[in-house]
Amino acid sequence: MDSALDSNVLVLNKLWQPIHTCSVRRALKLLCLGHAQVVEAEGASKYQTHDLGSWLESSAEKLAEGVVRSVRFAMRVPKVIVLAMYDQLPMKEVRFTRRHVFLRDHHTCQYCGDCLPEHQLNLDHVIPRARGGRMSWENIVTSCFQCNNRKANKLPHEAKMFPRKQPEAPRWRPLFGFRRGGTMDDSWESFLY
Structure with missing residues (x-):
């Protein structure tokens, strides 16, 4: 059984473009270091960002499923984070397999x-x-x-057999390497499509 710390979190660059996914464990490290903020949906098209302190306060008010607990606090598991500094899309080559x-x-x-x-x-x-x-x-x-x-x-x-399209290296897309076995959270939809 997977723990809440191993579930997927969508990572956005500072321009709010999806760049990859990471584990909740990694997302919390980025949050604690001040390198990221949690993105929380407030309605259909409004979002609020939280640093560690405000996320802990918000979590105390709205504890639900997907909670990480410690001796001193309980915190909701973030679903989406936005990086504070990184504003690029990483360009990667797709491995030939x-x-x-x-x-x-x-x-x-x-x-x-x-x-x-x-x-x-x-x-x-x-x-x-x-x-x-x-x-x-x-x-x-x-x-x-x-x-x-x-x-x-x-x-x-x-x-007399020609390929239907000229073969070429595929262009890398964010989430091409989406972690196998992971599930996509509904809150990601507005960022991915």
């Missing part, structure tokens, strides 16, 4: 267009390795087993 290629191509064979589960998909080299093709974002596409076998060791023009 089989799963990320499938995500980039929406689990769709790039030759026949069939959308299939992962266990029925394969990776295909647009330019075969035997002909100098590399293992890179720009040369790998998702394919079904039938199309991969039919294309075999041929170039696209030889097999």
